[in-house]
Structure formats: structure tokens, C-alpha cells
């Protein structure tokens with residue numbers, strides 16, 4: 001795998017005094033995502049994007065970094081593997097959680113990372129809710145939710161530039177924009193929609209008006 005310094009400017013971390021913390025998780029994540037190099041770089045990029053947003057919103061940079069690098073920890077597992085691991089790690093899944101199979105990797109990653117790395121509750125929730133969000137998110141939860149969508153290696157949606165700009169101006173508006181785009185994508189691809197997605201949109205729409 002390419003050296004990290006060649007791909008993303010790691011000086012960003014050095015200036016933040018949290019390079020050692022980053023490196024602690026980096027090897028683990030590189031290993032667990034070894035079958036999907038793009039996913040690994042996405043995780044690094046979410047971590048760095050989250051730290052930029054932490055500057056803007058006064059959030060805890062270490063928490064942003066840890067939640068960012070770990071958020072897709074389980075993304076390389078098959079759905080069957082994830083369901084088995086949810087049983088093993090006592091991750092309770094409601095019927096709709098099971099139907100929204102795109103969300104399970106977040107629920108499971110939060111629990112596994114809590115067991116493995118003893119992440120704090122704030123980081124746990126940011127990982128847990130990174131796929132569908134929820135009403136009344138903490139600033140860390142919003143930062144991870146949005147960073148997952150806007151990190152610079154993402155090139156998947158037409159209006160992502162609009163969310164990128166908005167993320168640094170009004171993160172609640174960015175949550176509405178990205179959630180609505182996510183919802184549209186789920187509908188277009190006939191995927192099950194978790195009620196938290198709709199609740200997140202309704203909550204933040206009310207908040208910004």
C-alpha cells in the first residue's frame with residue numbers, strides 16, 4: 001500500500017499534535033480494510049476533513065480524528081458476516097435496522113471499536129449514527145456525518161460541492177442538504193429507508209427555518 005505521506009498531506013496531523021494518536025489507529029484500519037484500498041483512504045480523508053471542521057466549530061480534534069478513521073471499520077464485511085458479528089458483539093438490531101443494511105456497518109463498528117479500543121461515548125455515537133444520522137446530533141456526530149459525505153476523495157454526487165461549501169458555513173444546513181441527497185439516492189436505487197434518515201431531515205429543516 002502506498003505510503004500515507006504520498007497520498008494525503010500528513011502535515012495536517014503534525015500541526016495538530018495528534019499524529020501519534022492517528023498512527024495508533026491507522027495500522028489497525030489499514031489492516032481491516034486491506035481488501036478495499038479506496039475505503040482506507042476514504043477513512044483517512046474523513047478523519048482529516050473532520051479535523052478541519054473541528055477548527056470551524058470548536059469540536060474536539062482528537063475525537064474527530066478517531067471517529068473519522070474508525071467510522072467504516074466494518075465496511076469490508078459481507079452482510080452475513082456483519083449479522084453474525086452483531087450477535088457476537090451483542091449489537092441489538094431492530095427490524096428496520098436489519099432492513100436498512102447500509103446502516104449496520106456503523107452500528108457494528110461502534111460496538112467493536114468500543115470493545116477493542118475503548119473509544120469514549122461521544123466517538124461511539126458519532127460512529128454509530130454516521131450512516132443515517134438522528135435528530136439533535138452532537139457537533140461531533142454532525143461533523144462525522146458530513147465529513148463522510150464531503151471528504152475530497154468523494155466524487156459521487158452532483159451537488160456535493162454545494163454541501164462542501166455549506167459544511168463550513170452552516171453545518172445544520174449541510175446536514176439537511178446531504179440527508180436529502182442521500183434520501184433521493186436511496187429512493188432511486190429502491191433501498192430501504194431507515195426512519196432516522198427522515199427524522200434527521202425533519203428535525204434539521206425545522207431547526208434552520
Ligand SMILES: [Fe+2]
Pocket residue numbers: 071072075105106130131
Ligand atoms: Fe459508512
Ligand SMILES: [Fe+2]
Pocket residue numbers: 042046071072148
Ligand atoms: Fe464512510
